[in-house]
Amino acid sequence: MDFSLNPKQLEIKNLAREFAEREFPKISKKCDQEEVFDFELIKKASEVGLNGIFIDKAYGGAGYGYLENALVMEEYWRVDPGLGGALTCVYFGSEMILLFGSEDQKKNYLTPLCKGEAISAVAVTEPDAGSDVLAVSTQAEKIGDEYIINGSKMFISNGTIANFYITLCLTKPDAASRHERHSVIVIEANRPGIQRDKLRGKMGVRAHDTARISFNEVRVPRENLIGEEGNGFHYFMAFFNRSRAYVAAQGVGVAQGALELAIQFIKKKKRKTIRKNLAQYHIAQHKLGEMATWVETARNLVYKAAWYVDRGKIDPALISMSKWYAGEVGVKVVSEALQLHEEYGGLGEFDISRFYRDAKIVEIYEGTKEIEKMVIARQFFKGD
Numbered sequence: 001m002d003f004s005l006n007p008k009q010l011e012i013k014n015l016a017r018e019f020a021e022r023e024f025p026k027i028s029k030k031c032d033q034e035e036v037f038d039f040e041l042i043k044k045a046s047e048v049g050l051n052g053i054f055i056d057k058a059y060g061g062a063g064y065g066y067l068e069n070a071l072v073m074e075e076y077w078r079v080d081p082g083l084g085g086a087l088t089c090v091y092f093g094s095e096m097i098l099l100f101g102s103e104d105q106k107k108n109y110l111t112p113l114c115k116g117e118a119i120s121a122v123a124v125t126e127p128d129a130g131s132d133v134l135a136v137s138t139q140a141e142k143i144g145d146e147y148i149i150n151g152s153k154m155f156i157s158n159g160t161i162a163n164f165y166i167t168l169c170l171t172k173p174d175a176a177s178r179h180e181r182h183s184v185i186v187i188e189a190n191r192p193g194i195q196r197d198k199l200r201g202k203m204g205v206r207a208h209d210t211a212r213i214s215f216n217e218v219r220v221p222r223e224n225l226i227g228e229e230g231n232g233f234h235y236f237m238a239f240f241n242r243s244r245a246y247v248a249a250q251g252v253g254v255a256q257g258a259l260e261l262a263i264q265f266i267k268k269k270k271r272k273t274i275r276k277n278l279a280q281y282h283i284a285q286h287k288l289g290e291m292a293t294w295v296e297t298a299r300n301l302v303y304k305a306a307w308y309v310d311r312g313k314i315d316p317a318l319i320s321m322s323k324w325y326a327g328e329v330g331v332k333v334v335s336e337a338l339q340l341h342e343e344y345g346g347l348g349e350f351d352i353s354r355f356y357r358d359a360k361i362v363e364i365y366e367g368t369k370e371i372e373k374m375v376i377a378r379q380f381f382k383g384d
C-alpha cells in the first residue's frame, strides 16, 4: 500500500497552492465584502492549466481525475473558500455531460468551460425540493421539437453568471416509478423567460454567486436533453457520487487553512506573552494536536474515496463518509482555531472570522450531513 501522491499529483497540488497564494489575497477581502466574483481569475486559472481538471483533454480540459480535482479544491480552500469554491465551480455539473452527453454536447458545452469562456451551473434544488431530489417539480413539457420549461430553482451556485444550467426537470410526471419521472436538460441562460435573482447576505462563501432562477415558458430544443428521458434522477446520483468526492476536500482545505492560522497566532503569542502562562501554552498544544489529527484523518478519507472513484469503484457509502466527516472536521477545526485566537478572532481578524462563516456550507450542499449519514447506513439494510 502506497499513501504518497504521485509526481503529477504533487505537481498539480503545488501549482494550485502557488496560484491561490499568489492570486487570491489580492482580491479576497473585496470579493467577500462586496459579494462579487472576479472573472479575470477564471482566465488566469485557465492559462496555467487549472481549469476543467477532470475534463478530457479532447475538450480542452486538464485530463486528470477526481482526486486531482480534490487536491486543487483543498489548496484553494486553504487560502480562500469563497474564491476557491467559485473558481472550481466554473465547470460544475460537467460530469453529467461527460458521462451521458452526446459528442456534440461535449464539444459545445465543455470546450468553452475549459477555455474560461463560459460558466456552468447545476440546477436541482427548488423552494420545496432540497434533500428530496425526487420532489423536483420544474416541468419540461415536450411539444414538437422543443421542451417548454416552467418552475423555479433555489440556491443555484453561479446563478446570475452562468451561461447555461444543467437542470433537473420533471418530464414524465405520470411514470409509475418516481425514479423515472425526471430528465436532465441544458438550459442556456440567454433564453427568453428566465429570471435570475442574486441572493445577497449569505453567511459565508460570499465571493461565490448564488441565485434563485425562475423559468417561465422557456423554450429549449430537444437536442438539449442529456442522455435519455426519464433517467435524470440516476444521472444526478452518478453526478453526486463524483462531486461529493471533491466537495469533501473543501472541508480538508478550510481546516488546514485555519490550523495554519492558529499555529502562526500561537507562535507569535508564545514569543510575547504565553511563556508567562505555561498552562495556557499546554492547552494550546493539546488543541493543535487534536486539530492536526482531525485534518489528517479527513484528508486520508477524502483521498481514498476520490482515488476509488478514479478507478471506477463508485462506493456511495465511502464517498458520503468522506463528505460528512471532512465537512464536520472543517467546522470543528475552524471553531477551535477561532477559540485559540481568543478575543482577537472575535474582533474580526479577516481570515479566521471569514473561515468560520465559510466552513459551514460543506455540511449543507451536495447533500446535508444528515443525508450523508443515511447513505452510509443504507448498506446495512440492503434487502430488508
Ligand SMILES: Cc1cc2nc3c(=O)[nH]c(=O)nc-3n(C[C@H](O)[C@H](O)[C@H](O)COP(=O)(O)OP(=O)(O)OC[C@H]3O[C@@H](n4cnc5c(N)ncnc54)[C@H](O)[C@@H]3O)c2cc1C
Residues within 6 Å of the ligand: 121, 122, 123, 124, 125, 129, 130, 131, 132, 154, 155, 156, 157, 158, 202, 205, 210, 361, 364, 365, 366, 367, 368, 369, 370, 371
Ligand atoms: C451556498 C449554497 C450553494 C448551493 N448551490 C447549489 C447549486 O449549485 N445547485 C443546487 O441545485 N443546489 C444548491 N444548493 C442547495 C443545497 O444543495 C440545499 O440547500 C441542500 O441540498 C439542502 O436542501 P434544503 O435547503 O432544501 O433543506 P432540506 O432538504 O429541507 O433540509 C433541511 C434540514 O432537514 C434535514 N433533512 C432533510 N431530509 C431529511 C431526512 N430524510 N432525514 C433526516 N434529515 C433530513 C436536512 O439534513 C437539513 O438539516 C446550495 C445551497 C447553498 C446554501
